[in-house]
Amino acid sequence: MSGFTVATASQPFNDWGCLGSEQELFTKDTITMALPMKKAREIIRNLIGDEAVRIMDFLGSKKNMSEFSIAEHCKLDMQTIRHLLYRMNGLNIASYIRKKDREKGWYISYWTFNLSKVGELLSKMQREQLAKLRERLEREEDGQGNFFICPKGCVRVDFDQAVELTYHCPECGSLLTQQDNVKTIENIRDRIKELQKGIKVAS
Known part of the structure; x- marks a missing residue:
């Protein structure tokens, strides 16, 4: 088999034609700029992981906490703490300043968690997902009736x-069947409307 890539998974496809195991970050209750901590935890957990949530919970509304204090409280080594903090900084949800320790002579980073930026991050991700959904909708509409599934x-x-596959699954050898993707198209259209409504409310 060459010249193209097929989507494979250990889980069945859902009505979208997507993998059934995919997690959905963007539900109706996430469409807001003023996110509660519970929702912020969910977003950060999905993007970075549980250890980043521990950092977020410790920082909370505190200002300029040293990386050593964060590591001690979260019970993580410095390499891991710095890696996670810089990932959070890359998403603009944590900021830092550096100060030189007069006694030891090295620089220490002091960190602040920015909850409001999580809402902005979510809004950006929603817009990106909206663009992808529109592209997906166009592909589904253009290829209506021309998709096959195992x-x-x-x-x-x-x-x-x-x-090219002679209508046989390259994974298990089963005969491929034609998929009616009308429901997939309807679901994508509904999802686009939901995101558009949420983005309008948040803007």
Whole structure:
């Protein structure tokens, strides 16, 4: 098999034609700029992981906490703490200043968590997802009736790919069946409307 890539998964495809195990970050209750801490935790957990949530919980509304204090409280080594903090900084949800320790002579970073920036980050991600959904909708509409799936949920391919595969799943060998993607199109349209409404409310 060459010349194209097929989507594969150990989980069945859902009504979107996406992997059934995919997590959805953007639900109706996330569409707001003033996020509660609970929702901020969920977003950060999905983007970075549980250890970053521990850092966020410790920092809270505190200002300019030293990286050593953060490491001690979160019970993580300095390399891990710095890696996580710089990832948070890269997402603009944590900021820092550096000061030179007069006694030891080295520089120490002091960190502040920016909860309001999590809402801005979510808004940016929503807009990016909206653009991807519009592209996906166009592909689904252009290829309506020309998608084929494995009955066991292994792959989903378009017509040309199905022909090259002789209508057999490259993973399990099952005969591919034509997919009616009308429901997929409807779901994507509904998702676009939901995101558009949320972005309008947040702006």
